[in-house]
Amino acid sequence: MWRVWRGYCHIKTSGLVQLRQVPHHVALFNGKRQLCRPFRTSAPLHIGPWILGTPLARFAIAVAGRYARRWWKNLPDGEKASMVKYVRERKDTVFLVCLGGLGALVTYLAMHIEEAPITGRRRFIWVSNEDLETMSIGEFEGAIQKYTELNAVLEPSHQAYKLIKEVVEKLLAANQYKEVQNINWRLFVVCNEEANAMTYPTGEILVYTGLLKQLTTVDELAMILGHEMSHAVLRHGQEKLSVTTFIDSLLLFPIAIIWFMAPFDSLAYLMHMISKRLVTMALHLPYSRSLETEADMIGMMFAARACYNPAAGPSLWSHFGANNNSIGHYKSTHPPSEERSKKLQELLPIAKSLWESNECEKTQAAHKKFNKATGHHWKQKTLAVS
């Protein structure tokens, strides 16, 4: 089985397996088939308030601050003094305007708090799901088109595809949340040496064959797929974009001040970059890591309900941490592997109780049968050799 996968990865030289263009239909998990939507038919993007947090808005405010500085510099001293005097005489009004602005901001925040599905965690959302889906479809289509041109998308009849599909179907069948069932899940397996998998908010699951090399059991595959599917179910993309763009839009004011106050452009640029990096390190990355931890935990619960051994969760991350430091997807936006493993270990008793309540011993035997039938044997030594 593994040789077949390697054949796919080296199709041009070995020619073991023929790859064809990505099929125009994909198998759905309800057994039906559905036509893929044609490429480049995305709906127009709705311009929401989150647009304020984009790089374009930061650039525009920096330019405005710079021109305001130059304007102020060229202003005669008398006019400068009279303007300062005008503002000082109205400092109470200025204070009230600032207070009103702060009140409006807090009210806006409070009005955009909603509960996350499954966990019930309260969070801030100001990016609409439609906006995110439009962006997601464009991103997915770009990715899948690239792999199609490379002839690297596996057919649904391929054994690797079937194995992953089996796990996804079990996860879906065992987790009957409406948020899980409402997503139009579609699976794509791509021949790529990188150990990676991702799920788009619109339900496309993209798995690289390189990931399979890193796994030792089908339970570990279930943990990864559970994690990735949790991101879509919990709408982490929407939440992350909301928080990131909101923080960045709040930064517009300090950026304008920096460009207005700095004596010259290079210093303003340096301060701008430092502040951006500080915000990323102090706010964006920790937030991203907290979402990853949540996806780990919910993913393990999904897998346990589907009768995959939850003990694979902690062992997966200790295994990844020990043997692979080059997994692009699991870098600084993600918690360290040891921390992920520890968190899942803490949650293991609850996941085990789910596993036991589902009479999973029988299903485990079925997993073994399935692995045998597909010719896939999860042996670490065999996989590690390549």
Ligand SMILES: [Zn+2]
């Ligand atoms: Zn993730």
